Every structure is written in C-alpha cells, then in structure tokens.
Amino acid sequence: MHLHLTSRHFEITPKIEKLIEQKITEKIEPLISHFAPEFHTASLHLEQQSHDKEYYARFDMILPPKVRLFAKSHHRLLSSALVDLSHEIRSQITKVKASQVNYSL
Numbered sequence: 001m002h003l004h005l006t007s008r009h010f011e012i013t014p015k016i017e018k019l020i021e022q023k024i025t026e027k028i029e030p031l032i033s034h035f036a037p038e039f040h041t042a043s044l045h046l047e048q049q050s051h052d053k054e055y056y057a058r059f060d061m062i063l064p065p066k067v068r069l070f071a072k073s074h075h076r077l078l079s080s081a082l083v084d085l086s087h088e089i090r091s092q093i094t095k096v097k098a099s100q101v102n103y104s105l
Contacts (some may be wrong), residue, residue, distance in 0.1 A: 001029045001040040008047040016078065020044065023082035024059070024089075031093045032063070039063055046078070057081045059089055067096050 003025055005012055024044065032040060042061035049056065055078045061069040071088035075081040 001025055001032065001042060004041070004043040006043070006045045008045070009050060010046075010048045012046070016046075019079055020082065023079065024086050027086045028089055028093065031090060031097070034097075035063060042069075055081045057085045059085050061089070063093070063096055069093065069096070 003020065005017070005020065028042075029040075039062070042059060045058045045060075047056045048054070054074050054076050056072065056074040057078075058072045059070065063069060069089060069092045071085050071092065073081045073084035073088065075084065
C-alpha cells in the first residue's frame with residue numbers, strides 16, 4: 001500500500017515511519033489485497049497541537065465502488081492515536097467487503 005504522509009508541527013523521522021508501517025500499513029494491507037493495486041493508495045495526515053500536546057491523525061482512502069474511508073483519532077501518544085486509527089479503518093474495510101459479498105450461486 002502506498003501511504004502519502006504529511007505532518008504538521010513535527011517532523012516524521014524514520015522511527016515514526018516504522019511505527020506507521022507497523023500500526024497502519026501492515027494491519028490494513030491484508031484487508032485490501034483483493035482490490036486492484038491502483039486502490040492501494042491512502043493519505044495519512046499527522047499533527048501535533050502545541051496547546052494540548054496531543055497528536056491528531058487523519059486517514060483517507062477510496063475503495064471501489066467509490067467508497068470513501070475516513071477516520072480520525074487523537075491521543076497524547078502517537079502510537080495510541082495510530083492504533084485507534086487502524087482499528088477504525090479496519091472496521092470500515094470489513095463493512096465494505098461485507099457489503100460486496102456476491103450471494104448468487
């Protein structure tokens with residue numbers, strides 16, 4: 001999966017990239033493997049608010065047939081925000097896949 005990363009008010013270090021790989025990409029990629037490769041693109045925006053020191057994460061992806069997946073989370077720890085985000089996205093992907101089940105035999 002190609003993940004377009006953006007950040008605001010902090011720099012994405014290699015350690016953060018590895019964390020994103022573990023918490024987001026590795027968890028989501030198996031769920032979208034049956035979709036065409038051109039649908040394996042998503043965007044992830046991370047932001048750290050200076051006033052409350054929390055991390056905000058937003059994930060956006062489009063799956064066929066024009067289903068937009070969007071989730072956001074926030075937490076004091078970046079890893080916790082990513083885990084919450086991953087759970088929400090996996091839940092949405094599961095719902096999309098369930099709605100696309102072909103019941104004709």
